[in-house]
Amino acid sequence: MTAEWKDIVLNGLWTNNPALVQLLGLCPLLAVTNTFINALGLGIATLLVLVVSNLTISLVKQWVTKEIRIPVFIMIIASFVTIIQLLMNAYTFGLYVSLGIFIPLIVTNCAIIGRAEAFASKNGPVESSLDGLMMGIGFTAILLLLGGAREVLGQGTLFDGAHLLFGEWARGMTVQIFEFEQQFLLAILPPGAFIGMGLIIALKNIIDAKQAEKKVKDVKSVERARVTTVN
Amino acid sequence: MFPSKPIDLLILNGVECEPYITSDDTLMRYFSKEIVQGAEILQHIVSAKVCIIGIEDNKPDAIKALKAATKDIANINVRVVPTKYPSGGEKQLIQLLTGLQVPSGGIPADLGIVMQNVGTAFAVKEAIIDGKPLTKRVVTITGETLKSPQNVWAKLGTPTQDLLDFAGHTPEKQQRIIMGGPMMGFSILDASTPVVKTTNCILAPSAKKLPPQGDEQACIRCGLCADACPAELLPQQLQWFAKAKDHDKLSEYNLFDCIECGACAYVCPSQIPLVQYYRTSKAEIREIEQEKIKSEKARVRFEQRQERLEREKQERLAKHKASAEKRAKALEKDTSAKDKIAAALARAKAKKQASSDESNDSVSKSNTTTSSDSTPATKPANAAKDKVAEAIARAKAKKAAKEQQESAEIQADKKAQPVEAETTSTESVSTAEQERKAKVAAAIARAKQKREEAKAASQEKTTEAETKTNEPEAKSSEPQAKIEPQIGSEPEEETPLTAEQIRKQKVAAAIAKAKAKKAKSE
Amino acid sequence: MSVFSSIFKSSPHGAMGMTTNQVMRMVCYATIPGFITQLYFYGWGTLVQLVLCIGVAVLSEAIVLSLREKRIRRTLSDGSAVLTGLLLALSIPPLAPWWVSVIGVAFAIIIVKQLYGGLGFNLFNPAMAGYVVLLISFPVAMTSWQPIQPMLMHTLSLADTAYVIFTGYSIEGYNLQQLSMLVDGTTMATPLDQFKTALAQQQTVSEILSLPIYGEYGGIGSQWVNAAYLLGGLFLLQRGIIRWHIPLGMIASLFVLTVIASATGADTTYPPVQQLFTGAVMFGAFFIATDPVSASTTPKGRIIFGALIGALIFMIRQWGGYPDGIAFAVLLANMCVPLIDHYTQPKVYGHKR
Ligand code: SF4
């Protein structure tokens, strides 16, 4: 049981990361990661939807026939998105405005429907919620990484607009890292998101390759040891 | 081999193949009469209406000489073409002179054109009018490291070194000697390499004048190669695909229309050895195609063999049935020896076994020479015993060989090693049963033999013995004789075995033999 | 029996002698007339940028090559990094802050060139991709070309120029804005910018062209700069380093479209000659668009490629948001190259099509 859980965790965070490996949900990923706080807002929203929709779907899966499963899944996801949207409208209005259309668009985020289809519809509620949580964290992590990097490069700040999410007290959180005369617009504009995303994926591949290399080396040395004992 | 069209035009190629070479030029200057005579003979042979002699415009003397020689002949014209490599190529000269292009994969005769070199025309004249065989040719010896570069009559077979010495060669460090021209010739490693019929030039360049290609750099897609290519290919695209081993794309971009003239590599600023890439790729593609043909052949052979084995099996079954019926009838008539029935039945059974062994035996004899070679002539004392063991061994060898063949067809040659191992291991599993069966059969045969030894002294083959002692059996040996030739015909089909396969069969046979020995010792 | 050298290479046994390194060097030399003219009209800034850009280009190339474990010396010696830096330096405003150049060059070399596999593999013209990145990211810095030197109130010494580029202020403490002040105390945009703004203010073309920043054939500085690059380009043509297809295709299509537009349309187009001698047309035609790696390679394809660039420049100048569009045009045309190449393969000998 624990091994399986470990798998789920690892899958969501690294090996099958929705943003880095499955390349799902790129549209919001690229569009709203111009600041850290925007990324965080959308990340949390997506995370919540992922967890509850995965849970719900795994609970109702035995009553959903194969033919109508997609509409049902979308209905479930849409309801939760609406709830989140209303909540954000009520409590974090600033962020709600700045994320705009991308909140309702969470419904169409392939990462969510993908997990519903690939995981929640086949597994129990506990695993499904865990999977949703991990996938959500994995997705949010990439959002934050990209958002943070773009914000720092683009306008030299970090946590700009934190008050939109956390309320007025968070105004002071904004950190000015560089002082630019001119913003580095490329980082803030969509092309910057693509380039940044590409670089992050490249980084992950490098890390994976390095690890694979290490593994091969280990295996080799073990083999050699065995050969000598046989002879 | 008749051309698809009547030949209208004979072209004599007086365009030097490559820069540096002047052998044709020399020939035309001094032997224009002979060349024209040769041309007339050629023209007569191919019944071409017109003959054109194409010469580059940098050979005024040769042009003058040939113009003079053809003054009075109406249908031989001298045409001057601009000096631009590689106009000396067959296809390029045809295009220059006629504006026609030889279709891809075709020959000039498809256009009604025959092209010969001026040297050939000269040799034709020598051969037909003077009756002299071709024993010498004009060779250009040139290059910056020679004291007196010149054209010489060289006897075929003259070592390169002699020619170089003759021209006063002082080798420099890392001297390159090129046989042929700078563009398409090949470097020779050994100075004793002889002059052959196609040697038009020995080139001993200095490294300064003809610098060896430097290190390859990245292609910058400058397109110079495409501009230079006489076949109007896109050499740099071909180069990408050649590096990527993308054979489909290579064919799509007409790699096989490349005449390997070297113009592209010559102009390439990144010094990419383009021609080398093309040659490698062409060889690879050819190899793959040959491999395909080979495996196709092997497949057909295998299928035919399967079919034949099946047919033989059916025939044998039919024969046995028939003979069994006959025997039954005969026994019905001959009621006097009741106890013989049991014996006959036993024999029939043994016979069945022996005959099938026998047929395998003869097959494997023709198939694998070593397995029969390595078994020495058996002594009469335990001849039968040995033979049975031998037969088993051969049967097994045969089976192994067959499996080898199958696997050779399915698997690429390189993979053969693991497969071989696999086959032997599966065999060892499956043969345990077979061995048991074979041992039973051998026991029966031995028992029979002893009994028959009492009746007849000379025994060479179990079957022979049976033919002599048993009348019904004698009849059944007749169909066997009929089978034999069919079996005998097998070697003809099997002969195109590759050395590889034979080796494998030998290995398999050896394994089988070893096993047989083991079985014997048990 | 003697044995010859074991250098056993496939034919041909020689090369024409013009290597890639020489080609690149030749292109660099050919920019000299244009470079000098730029120095004359725009001050020392171009020289500072040149040193800065080439330095950064070589450095970033070396870094990436060492990361990729390639042979650094040899690859650097092909001169392509130097050329990229040079071209970018010549297109950046002379007084642009240093970090602008550094970002542009590093992006061009690292992302556009080396990440795609280095020389020969890049889909886009590195210099122009770097330029576009800068233009998008720092529109203000990238469009503030100073008016030509003779019209300026303050002219800068070399040291002063370097000071401005690295600190943003001259030694006397003037900032860029003040330095751009004309003799009469006003400021003025670049010819192409001015044209757009003036058109928006309902001025006619002839009114605009009578402004002091316009010379007889184009912007008062840029007409000579263009002429100088034309000269350099003709040198390259004569040396056989570039082929005529791309420059001719580009200039012809730009010219023809301009003629058509000024003959038929409203009074919103440059006169054809001015069109060619303003902005970076000649520079683009002979030095940028002819970059062999990212251009089309078939003869017919090159003409189409050039014509496409010309048409795009016309469209961007006429209707686009940016005053000049050579970089965008080149990049857009780069994208079309595989398509162009595919459909313009020459007819192979012996094949009927
Ligand atoms: S000449 Fe050489 S560098 Fe130029 S395109 Fe051809 S292969 Fe590439």
Ligand code: SF4
């Ligand atoms: S060797 Fe090069 S130039 Fe000559 S035909 Fe082949 S591709 Fe064309």
